């Protein structure tokens with residue numbers, strides 16, 4: 476059964492521009508998506524330069540991790556300790572067991588009083604949620620000179636905290652409010668994470684701009700989960716009250732983002748900030764903030780009530796996500812075509828020009844394999860009348876697609892000395908290439 480169309484799906488857009496070149500972009504994923512992925516790949520395995528002065532403070536190995544790379548912004552130390560009551564620092568490091576990068580947070584100066592404290596965070600290790608940075612493990616190590624506690628999380632290359640993205644405005648004149656649709660997207664993601672957390676009988680407590688990572692386009696994840704459970708292990712715990720505090724923190728966060736100012740939630744600014752929201756954003760957003768920040772008279776509000784309040788917005792987010800998935804699938808489709816052609820080119824690479832075949836009569840000018848050689852020239856080595864090389868990707872893609880499908884269409888292959896011509900169909904070429912490749916595979920299995 477023929478699986479593929481002989482023509483790439485993107486051929487419609489391969490119209491030549493004014494310079495006569497075809498639009499190459501349509502072969503590959505969009506430039507912005509590509510840039511994002513390339514940037515993330517570069518960051519994944521970035522290591523410290525041996526001349527970097529920070530290297531002298533970093534051990535070569537920490538537990539089973541190596542190649543530690545500090546992720547904290549330079550000069551960000553003045554606010555340190557505000558979140559967990561301890562100074563923390565974050566490193567990217569590679570795990571020796573699986574070779575993958577992780578983000579490791581060091582809690583400086585914390586002394587673990589009881590092993591039970593570590594178990595308090597155990598539930599977080601089993602929690603997977605698209606808007607929560609997963610906690611992988613907790614360990615104690617002396618590698619930094621003192622006995623400190625470390626939390627290992629999934630690493631998201633190129634991510635940024637909401638605080639640094641939206642709340643550090645060096646230039647007040649460039650102030651731009653965050654659009655309401657983006658705010659609702661953030662709210663629905665956080666509410667979804669909180670719903671899962673509260674349903675498991677856990678408390679989040681890290682709903683703070685410095686602990687929310689922007690890991691993709693409008694994609695946010697709660698970071699640093701589980702740390703409070705260990706660090707405050709000895710403190711008395713009232714679940715309902717703590718869960719309600721999560722909602723208060725959520726209200727404060729939304730207000731902070733809507734005003735794009737960390738000072739918007741101070742006692743003296745609060746009423747002005749809420750007034751600003753009511754003048755700038757919809758009634759729904761205003762109502763939600765007021766609901767979250769108002770001290771309840773009788774019953775504590777809970778996350779289920781918040782989910783009900785924002786249900787209309789959840790549908791919008793759902794629509795947005797489906798549209799985004801469609802876009803990504805289109806991009807994936809292009810790369811699928813490219814992946815298929817890459818496999819074909821690899822096969823051709825394996826069988827062409829093997830020294831082993833130098834003396835093989837089948838690859839000589841009278842042999843049946845000779846046409847594979849000529850076909851390779853037909854795809855890659857054509858020249859214009861003036862001898863300049865033809866570098867037409869479209870020709871390569873179109874030819875390989877026809878070969879992959881084994882269509883009946885015939886082409887004319889010419890020897891390099893231009894003395895002989897061969898007419899052959901893609902179907903025959905495909906058979907010949909498949910045969911040559913399977914012989915190579917069987918030679919390998921004989922040797923094994």
Ligand SMILES: Nc1ncnc2c1ncn2[C@@H]1O[C@H](COP(=O)(O)OP(=O)(O)OP(=O)(O)O)[C@@H](O)[C@H]1O
Pocket residue numbers: 546547548551554555556557558559563564565578608628629630631632633634635636638685686688698
């Ligand atoms: N899991 C992670 N993956 C990728 N980068 C991370 C991860 N966790 C933290 N980072 C990066 O490390 C840096 C420091 O994170 P951190 O949470 O310490 O923020 P902070 O603003 O320095 O907060 P604090 O004042 O509590 O130290 C941030 O730039 C953040 O983007």
